[in-house]
Amino acid sequence: MLKTSPQMQVFGIVGKDTSYSLSPVLHNAMFRHSGYGGTYVALPARDEATLRGLLAACRGGAVRGLNITVPWKESAAALVDFLDPTARSCGAVNTVVCRENGLWGYNTDGNGFCRSLVEESGMILEGARVVILGAGGAARGIVHALLQNAVHSVLVYNRSPEKARRLAHDAADARVSAVSELPSMEGSIVVNTTSAGMKDDRTQLFSAQQLKGAAYFYDIVYAPARTIHMEISWKANVPCCNGKGMLLWQALIAFELFTGFKCPVSAVRRALDEAAANKWFAE
CATH class of the missing domain: 3.40.50.720 (NAD(P)-binding Rossmann-like Domain)
Structure with missing residues (x-):
């Protein structure tokens, strides 16, 4: 079970297989750079019931925001409370933000x-x-x-x-x-x-x-x-x-939606380059 301080806000990446994802590396780098009290974790969801449970955790305040990856982007669009114009137009959500009036779905892809x-x-x-x-x-x-x-x-x-x-x-x-x-x-x-x-x-x-x-x-x-x-x-x-460039830019947009902060591209790119030592990402 994830342990956090009372001030620490939890965010995560949701998908059927999150073992390869670099999103935790990027977002945690942005949290460190900005000084924002957040942590970002991988949250595997092998079925839609798990996705629904994670969205319920958002509604309950245990999780403040989620990125959605394969294969749940279209499902998430149908499960959030509100869609921004882009997400509504394309029918897919890759970013969920918990706001006072409910869950908002966005698409930064x-x-x-x-x-x-x-x-x-x-x-x-x-x-x-x-x-x-x-x-x-x-x-x-x-x-x-x-x-x-x-x-x-x-x-x-x-x-x-x-x-x-x-x-x-x-x-x-x-x-x-x-x-x-x-x-x-x-x-x-x-x-x-x-x-x-x-x-x-x-x-x-x-x-x-x-x-x-x-x-x-x-x-x-x-x-x-x-x-x-x-x-x-x-x-x-x-x-x-x-697709590393796409990952970088969509993460920067999602981070601003999560926190209201803009993070310098250089800080995120540096974290991405450092993660390349992993066997899946090495050039």
């Missing part, structure tokens, strides 16, 4: 992704063609942010076509289309929003030949640092990056 993509690649999003692999909670946040950044088009491919069609329908924007087969990636920014390739998983969503000619590949997976899809990208001579 999309803004974190776009900030990271521009920083890593130097690309301009306005007018870009994007291929999204996956149609879960992360994809929903990313698609919403891409539309806000005036991309030309977004093609969504998912192994379950119905889920891709539902995302495209919910986006309610003619620029978003669901496709039933892996589309041409020529000239497109390609984004893996699934957990394929995480940790020891060697699932391949595409081949080097299929990726050839893409403008850029972004894998939101960051454990391991060199993912199977990044290896394929190098073979195809397509520039690429993993």
